[in-house]
Amino acid sequence: MELKTKINAEDGKQELTITREFDLPVELVFKAHTEPELIEQVMSNPYATAKVLKFEGKKHGSYQQQSTDSKGNVVFKANGTFHEFILNKKIIRTFEMENAPLGVQLELISFEKLTDNTSKLTTHIIYESVAVRDQVLKMPFAQGLSMAHDRMQEIMNKLK
Amino acid sequence: MNLRRDVFQAIADPTRRAILLLVASQTMTAGAIASNFNTARPTVSKHIQILTECELLHQEQSGREIYYHLNPAKMKEIAAFIEPFRKMWDDRYNKLETIMKKYTPKKNK
Numbered sequence: 001m002e003l004k005t006k007i008n009a010e011d012g013k014q015e016l017t018i019t020r021e022f023d024l025p026v027e028l029v030f031k032a033h034t035e036p037e038l039i040e041q042v043m044s045n046p047y048a049t050a051k052v053l054k055f056e057g058k059k060h061g062s063y064q065q066q067s068t069d070s071k072g073n074v075v076f077k078a079n080g081t082f083h084e085f086i087l088n089k090k091i092i093r094t095f096e097m098e099n100a101p102l103g104v105q106l107e108l109i110s111f112e113k114l115t116d117n118t119s120k121l122t123t124h125i126i127y128e129s130v131a132v133r134d135q136v137l138k139m140p141f142a143q144g145l146s147m148a149h150d151r152m153q154e155i156m157n158k159l160k
Numbered sequence: 161m162n163l164r165r166d167v168f169q170a171i172a173d174p175t176r177r178a179i180l181l182l183v184a185s186q187t188m189t190a191g192a193i194a195s196n197f198n199t200a201r202p203t204v205s206k207h208i209q210i211l212t213e214c215e216l217l218h219q220e221q222s223g224r225e226i227y228y229h230l231n232p233a234k235m236k237e238i239a240a241f242i243e244p245f246r247k248m249w250d251d252r253y254n255k256l257e258t259i260m261k262k263y264t265p266k267k268n269k
Contacts, residue, residue: 005250007242011173020253028260038263042256121253140244 103128
């Protein structure tokens, strides 16, 4: 099935753009990005529970969030500052994953109304270098490989 | 200069993607490929060279001409490469859509 999300990452550039059209009014897409409770729901998965520690949705405001595994270990922690916060239109913020060698990235998020019930979200991310961007792009691929490897290891262990 | 020759870098460029699309339907000479672009011939040659070096294109000598054709095995490798990143975002946005479709605004607001 065709994925609704498109990624544009040009050669040798330290940026990428993620676009997605939603079957939702623009107001709801904006809300999902700006209400801590909803951010937590979207970011949580069967392996990790997301928690928004701080969220000041305004210019010069900042945010902090983390995810913990089932044992309560923090597996992901990130923070950043808002540089622009325009209701239902635009968010410009920095994003930094703590304890990861990926630097600070700049995110320009545009919310666009298409019809009353559909909208388009464009997330333009600029990284510190081309190398960092490429590393970020490859991460889910590497994780997928390592997860497959772990699963294989688990199966092999059971066979022992 | 030590240039990275990684398939992922290779297909990130729009001209190179266009070259791959052209060659996907038929084997072509460098000249025939270049005639499809407004870009200077040496630039196109450089792109072809990069695609060849990372094995997305295979060269085949036929008389005096060199023909290029697509290496489908390598193409599959690329699709597998960026897809997990796209899939991660797609999953996240699908979830956002599901959550927000069920969303009802709080009353005391």
